[in-house]
Amino acid sequence: MIADNYGLKVNRGFVCHTRSNHLVKEVKLSDKDFERAIAMVNAVLDIIQKGFYPEATKYKARCVDCTYRNICV
Numbered sequence: 001m002i003a004d005n006y007g008l009k010v011n012r013g014f015v016c017h018t019r020s021n022h023l024v025k026e027v028k029l030s031d032k033d034f035e036r037a038i039a040m041v042n043a044v045l046d047i048i049q050k051g052f053y054p055e056a057t058k059y060k061a062r063c064v065d066c067t068y069r070n071i072c073v
């Protein structure tokens, strides 16, 4: 959005860890990161527009603290 709205090259972002006293960390971003982000957004839009759930992850360690584990298919 920053690149589109302001016509500027974006090469970093910031993550705010709200559970760690709002610690802010800088994240470097490459063109490949933006390509992946756009692909992910398109995948999410596909799920929303077509109304199907994605498959569960094969890596069950990720499920331990997942907010959705009680409703996950």
Ligand code: SF4
Pocket: 055, 056, 057, 062, 063, 064, 066, 067, 068, 069, 070, 072, 073
């Ligand atoms: S419980 Fe969470 S992390 Fe595990 S498959 Fe479901 S959505 Fe993914």
